[in-house]
Amino acid sequence: MPELPEVEALRSFLTDHLVGRTVTRAMPVAFHVLKTYDPPLSAVEGRAVSGVARHGKFLDIATAEDGEEGPHLVIHLARAGWLRWHDALPKAPPRPGGKGPLALRVALDDDAGGGFDLTEQGTQKRLAVYVVRRPEEVPGIARLGPDPLDPAFTPEAFAALLAGERRQIKGVLRDQSVLAGVGNAYSDEILHAARMSPYRLAARLTHEEAAGLYAAMTATLREAVERSRGLAAGRLKAEKKSGLRVHGRTGQPCPVCGDTIREVSFADSSLQYCPACQTGGKPLADRRMSRLLK
Incomplete structure (x- = not known):
């Protein structure tokens, strides 16, 4: 299971690769990963990524449009989930409900067709994706204790x-x-x-x-x-x-x-x-x- 150090490294990696770029498509493959429906997943499409944060083991991809804060795409990789970056995504769109580990694909406004996949191995499907107006709306984030590396945590x-x-x-x-x-x-x-x-x-x-x-x-x-x-x-x-x-x-x-x-x-x-x-x-x-x- 990815823990604080790996999620922090993913946050840093995604900050370098996502911020300032626009989400063109967010394509669910395994619909059980979506834990929220309002706003819909499509609400992040057409918006620029304004920042990437970490809350415990949660990744928080914030979006914006014309200077206005947009929805957050929040990801919890759980025990067997992972994020796979692609400088160029496969040209064929993923098939919803298809077999295999692919759970969700996010495509960016990149001439090369870059983006990332969320995947999950095994039979216990716990990978979770939330689209929320504020990250605190995710129950798991709302009940988090202090971050061990927060300077205020003495x-x-x-x-x-x-x-x-x-x-x-x-x-x-x-x-x-x-x-x-x-x-x-x-x-x-x-x-x-x-x-x-x-x-x-x-x-x-x-x-x-x-x-x-x-x-x-x-x-x-x-x-x-x-x-x-x-x-x-x-x-x-x-x-x-x-x-x-x-x-x-x-x-x-x-x-x-x-x-x-x-x-x-x-x-x-x-x-x-x-x-x-x-x-x-x-x-x-x-x-x-x-x-x-x-």
């Missing part, structure tokens, strides 16, 4: 946020209403950098532990953003994978201590961690498997 604000949370820290970091943009992969990376068990209760962290976690979080996310800066959209997935130290690396040696990276089930997915770095050398109990075996 260590003190983070500690205060954790103080009221009686959940495990792994779940807190992933909760978009608590923190905007951190998902399963980077929460694993942050906790590894902080040398903290994912099962620690957030409210029980000491002031020093909360400060250390804040430092690990901001450093991990900033490093990932820097690694992705300037990359073409098609290279971002590979860059994310290459930069991960524990997530998705079950059975491999920890790059810090050499211990074997372990995996346990967590909520609707799994997490990876290093026992030596994070849990005093003790493997975590896989609680979902334990329940299944009872």
